Amino acid sequence: QVQLVESGGGLAQPGGSLTLSCAGSGIKLGSYTMAWYRQTPGNERELISSITPGSGTYYVDAVKGRFTISRDDAKNTVYLQMNNLEYDDTGVYSCTTYHSGWWGQGTRVTVSS
Numbered sequence: 001q002v003q004l005v006e007s008g009g010g011l012a013q014p015g016g017s018l019t020l021s022c023a024g025s026g027i028k029l030g031s032y033t034m035a036w037y038r039q040t041p042g043n044e045r046e047l048i049s050s051i052t053p054g055s056g057t058y059y060v061d062a063v064k065g066r067f068t069i070s071r072d073d074a075k076n077t078v079y080l081q082m083n084n085l086e087y088d089d090t091g092v093y094s095c096t097t098y099h100s101g102w103w104g105q106g107t108r109v110t111v112s113s
Contacts, residue, residue: 002026002102004095009107012085016111020080022095022104030073033098036080038091039106049080050098062088085111 004027008020022034035050049069050058057069068081078095094106 004097004102004104006093006095006104006107009093009109011110011112014085014087014111014113016085017081017083018085018109020082020093020095020107020109022078022080024076024078027097027102028073029071029076029078029097032100034069034071034078035096035098036069036078037094037096038089038109039094040091045094048093051078082109085109087111 003025005023012018033050033052036048037045038048039045048060051069051071066084071078090111092106092108094104096103
């Protein structure tokens with residue numbers, strides 16, 4: 001069965017860092033544009049970042065210069081390195097195959113002092 005499993009979320013202080021991972025099984029992630037979305041209560045999911053099979057990247061303006069999306073196709077994993085975290089980065093982060101619509105269950109990130 002196709003699964004995407006996110007990990008790496010947790011509690012971080014403002015200015016801190018977290019690395020999120022999205023591990024695929026039953027699917028070769030290297031064939032897909034992958035994306036990270038964030039959802040907070042009362043809001044729809046927001047596209048945060050994406051990466052193409054050729055490693056072209058996109059970032060929403062709010063995270064430019066702070067977040068880095070990457071992929072390790074040999075490990076069938078996509079990452080989101082989050083640096084200089086801000087309160088507004090709080091939310092549940094989910095990864096997806098951008099065009100095909102497979103989703104993980106999400107990992108929660110809380111930025112709090």
